[in-house]
Amino acid sequence: MYGTLQFDAVLEALLGRIPKRAAANAPGWRAAALEGRVYPGLVAAPGSAAPGLRLTDLSPREWGILDAFEDDRYDLREVELTSGGRGLAYLWPEGDVRDENWDAQQFKALHLQEYAARCARIAPRLATEAGQ
Incomplete structure (x- = not known):
């Protein structure tokens, strides 16, 4: 996970816990800033490597x-990781992509608290949509 799902507050709000995780980089991708959004999109970028986390113990319910x-x-989709393994990542198809990379520290300072609170409010609906 390379965007907002890297933050404990977001994971806790959505899943009710912090899954086990390990640092991971996805070569050939970047976490791009998106027009009009506070969250990023993972887009192809030869020569780049998007930093993120690999969540290692998600249940089927949590994936839902x-x-x-x-x-x-x-x-x-699956992406290759610099560790030599593969991981699942949510890729942004196209459109609304800005030239600059998404700034996780700026998101943390300006948006994380409100974003995590929103996640907590919608989590029950998401669990229902996921068939839980």
Whole structure:
């Protein structure tokens, strides 16, 4: 996970816990700032490597919640990691992509508290949508 799902407050709000995780980088991708959004999109970028986290112990129920949470435009796909393994990531298909990378520290300072509170408010609906 390379965007808002890297933050404990967001994971806790959505899943009710902090899953086990490990640092991971996805070569050939970048977490791009998106026009009019506070969250990023993972887009192809040869020569780049998007930093993020690999969540290692998600249950099927939790995957369902994350799938319901992500914008319908995202595409869940496998990507190669610099560790040599592979991981699942939500890719942004195209459109609304800005030239600059998404700034996780700026998001944390300006938006995280409100974003996590919103996640907590919608989590029950997401669990229902996920069939839980």
